[in-house]
Amino acid sequence: MHVMILGGAGMLGRKLAERIAAEGGLAGQSVRHLTLADVITPQTPHGFVGTTDCTAVDLTVPGAAEGLLTTRPDIIYHLAAVVSGEAEADLEKGYRVNLDGMRHLLEAIRAEREGSAWRPRVVFASSIAVFGGDMPDVIGDDYFLTPQTSYGTQKAMCELLLADYARRGFIEGIGLRLPTVCVRPGKPNRAASGFFSGIIREPLAGQEAVLPVSEDVRHWMASPRKTVGFLIHAAGLDVALLGDRPNLTMPGLSVTVGEQIAALERVAGSRATALIRREPDPVIARIVDGWARGFDTARARALGFEAETEFDEIIRVHIEDELGGKIPAA
Amino acid sequence: MHVMILGGAGMLGRKLAERIAAEGGLAGQSVRHLTLADVITPQTPHGFVGTTDCTAVDLTVPGAAEGLLTTRPDIIYHLAAVVSGEAEADLEKGYRVNLDGMRHLLEAIRAEREGSAWRPRVVFASSIAVFGGDMPDVIGDDYFLTPQTSYGTQKAMCELLLADYARRGFIEGIGLRLPTVCVRPGKPNRAASGFFSGIIREPLAGQEAVLPVSEDVRHWMASPRKTVGFLIHAAGLDVALLGDRPNLTMPGLSVTVGEQIAALERVAGSRATALIRREPDPVIARIVDGWARGFDTARARALGFEAETEFDEIIRVHIEDELGGKIPAA
Numbered sequence: 270m271h272v273m274i275l276g277g278a279g280m281l282g283r284k285l286a287e288r289i290a291a292e293g294g295l296a297g298q299s300v301r302h303l304t305l306a307d308v309i310t311p312q313t314p315h316g317f318v319g320t321t322d323c324t325a326v327d328l329t330v331p332g333a334a335e336g337l338l339t340t341r342p343d344i345i346y347h348l349a350a351v352v353s354g355e356a357e358a359d360l361e362k363g364y365r366v367n368l369d370g371m372r373h374l375l376e377a378i379r380a381e382r383e384g385s386a387w388r389p390r391v392v393f394a395s396s397i398a399v400f401g402g403d404m405p406d407v408i409g410d411d412y413f414l415t416p417q418t419s420y421g422t423q424k425a426m427c428e429l430l431l432a433d434y435a436r437r438g439f440i441e442g443i444g445l446r447l448p449t450v451c452v453r454p455g456k457p458n459r460a461a462s463g464f465f466s467g468i469i470r471e472p473l474a475g476q477e478a479v480l481p482v483s484e485d486v487r488h489w490m491a492s493p494r495k496t497v498g499f500l501i502h503a504a505g506l507d508v509a510l511l512g513d514r515p516n517l518t519m520p521g522l523s524v525t526v527g528e529q530i531a532a533l534e535r536v537a538g539s540r541a542t543a544l545i546r547r548e549p550d551p552v553i554a555r556i557v558d559g560w561a562r563g564f565d566t567a568r569a570r571a572l573g574f575e576a577e578t579e580f581d582e583i584i585r586v587h588i589e590d591e592l593g594g595k596i597p598a599a
Numbered sequence: 600m601h602v603m604i605l606g607g608a609g610m611l612g613r614k615l616a617e618r619i620a621a622e623g624g625l626a627g628q629s630v631r632h633l634t635l636a637d638v639i640t641p642q643t644p645h646g647f648v649g650t651t652d653c654t655a656v657d658l659t660v661p662g663a664a665e666g667l668l669t670t671r672p673d674i675i676y677h678l679a680a681v682v683s684g685e686a687e688a689d690l691e692k693g694y695r696v697n698l699d700g701m702r703h704l705l706e707a708i709r710a711e712r713e714g715s716a717w718r719p720r721v722v723f724a725s726s727i728a729v730f731g732g733d734m735p736d737v738i739g740d741d742y743f744l745t746p747q748t749s750y751g752t753q754k755a756m757c758e759l760l761l762a763d764y765a766r767r768g769f770i771e772g773i774g775l776r777l778p779t780v781c782v783r784p785g786k787p788n789r790a791a792s793g794f795f796s797g798i799i800r801e802p803l804a805g806q807e808a809v810l811p812v813s814e815d816v817r818h819w820m821a822s823p824r825k826t827v828g829f830l831i832h833a834a835g836l837d838v839a840l841l842g843d844r845p846n847l848t849m850p851g852l853s854v855t856v857g858e859q860i861a862a863l864e865r866v867a868g869s870r871a872t873a874l875i876r877r878e879p880d881p882v883i884a885r886i887v888d889g890w891a892r893g894f895d896t897a898r899a900r901a902l903g904f905e906a907e908t909e910f911d912e913i914i915r916v917h918i919e920d921e922l923g924g925k926i927p928a929a
Binding site: 360379401402403411412413414415416417419422425426429430432433436437512513514559 | 731741742745746752755760763767843
């Protein structure tokens with residue numbers, strides 16, 4: 270099996286490649302070849318026994334996707350995107366990378382498969398940012414998509430493209446609306462949601478974190494481990510079960526910032542929570558106010574997707590996966 | 600006031616221009632200038648007292664939209680599209696005309712308004728084809744969009760674009776999901792929905808019509824007169840009332856093919872209905888099976904949009920507006 274990861278240098282792409290390398294396979298088949306592509310050259314995952322191609326490629330350049338697809342991967346993970354803050358600040362870049370990138374990919378697949386039986390599975394990382402504005406506390410599987418950011422708009426448009434190309438038989442398409450990934454490791458990025466991770470990650474490392482919103486803000490989260498688990502699970506899913514609706518809201522945990530902080534105190538004590546500095550930011554507060562607070566993900570759960578059920582577990586996953594099982598600041 | 604109609608040579612574009620010409624104004628203001636654009640040169644409406652520009656232009660050609668918009672119209676009706684049958688048969692043309700055309704238009708507006716206070720109202724003709732697949736009999740205003748055709752996919756993507764450009768303040772955006780227009784005058788086009796009109800229009804003209812589906816097929820319809828009324832009403836709407844969701848399902852009449860035929864018999868007698876020839880077409884039946892049967896359009900009705908409430912009225916509107924008040928075959 271040949272697996273391609275677009276966005277292979279990003280946080281999720283790297284973790285997915287490492288998981289595939291560690292397990293040696295995907296969907297019950299061994300993975301012999303891995304192609305990792307991104308705008309910067311991705312790294313070969315540790316311990317992978319197959320062959321790896323790590324390529325720097327810009328999918329927004331016409332012809333780039335075609336060149337990549339001549340090797341006809343069995344599964345293509347499309348995780349490459351400009352994040353919400355950047356897509357809002359730079360309209361042209363957001364549409365070029367997030368929308369045109371997807372369109373180039375799908376068109377390149379259509380061109381490459383011409384006259385052949387090759388029909389790759391495309392697993393697309395969508396986002397709960399496709400929802401927005403005035404919403405119920407719990408959003409069901411048939412609730413309409415009303416993004417309030419350009420990022421969410423682009424993801425929603427890509428979902429529609431994915432569904433149309435799947436319906437026409439060019440791909441096996443699966444779109445996963447990922448929760449906010451928390452605790453996101455590494456440096457803060459330009460996502461407006463960054464503080465949900467920052468208020469856990471920085472105090473655990475003995476550093477101060479800024480909280481720009483009030484503690485009653487509620488949001489939908491899953492750990493990086495579970496998020497990669499969604500991507501892995503999508504590889505083996507019977508696509509016939511998706512019917513004519515290949516985009517699914519992923520399970521997550523609906524939690525308030527106050528509950529996050531209480532869990533941090535249980536796991537790491539008040540020395541950690543004392544490092545959270547309240548610094549209200551009306552711009553971020555306004556953005557976050559337009560985000561979903563919770564979902565009923567009956568379809569995804571029936572298809573076997575699973576997330577954490579309490580925030581303490583999300584913190585423990587971070588400590589295990591990122592901090593070697595120990596709290597540095599403790 | 601300067602009004603621009605893209606798709607001005609199409610059935611709705613012509614009727615809209617004629618209505619504006621007849622009324623001399625729109626949204627309580629007099630219309631002094633009318634720009635009609637289409638891939639073929641539109642005709643000047645009869646009796647219009649202002650000036651008219653009729654232009655042949657292909658919005659899919661880069662730069663074409665920019666050239667058109669230097670005159671800064673106050674209202675832009677975007678009705679130009681490749682219909683469902685053609686968008687399904689020709690994937691590239693459908694995406695080029697229906698998606699890229701909209702994107703070029705919005706980007707041209709954004710470029711033209713740079714540094715100015717000009718912010719045109721864009722009234723976009725979307726379609727109930729944005730819904731599809733397994734649906735409830737009555738679809739509410741917050742039901743998700745799951746198109747099962749490329750045409751519906753493109754319309755849904757355009758709705759998202761419209762909402763994003765409106766949210767960012769580049770336009771005043773209003774998207775109207777139009778019901779199937781019935782009785783559509785003139786020759787059949789390549790829309791798979793054509794028979795809904797054909798089984799009324801042809802028998803009234805003493806000609807045979809083909810019915811490719813069973814009589815229990817239920818669908819959502821409005822007359823051309825009411826449909827043009829939606830477009831007119833959108834011109835004067837307070838966009839603040841749309842909040843962050845500028846796309847609205849328009850009112851219509853939920854009616855079965857059998858009810859259409861019964862109404863035809865009441866209005867024009869059994870000599871008319873005898874001209875309907877049953878010729879089941881599994882391809883059309885399959886397409887139509889994925890279409891919406893009815894809606895609860897509470898939002899649009901609260902905003903003052905109105906449609907017919909019985910099919911006899913739809914037939915009478917056709918006889919009045921298209922046949923000079925008489926049934927030729929009677």
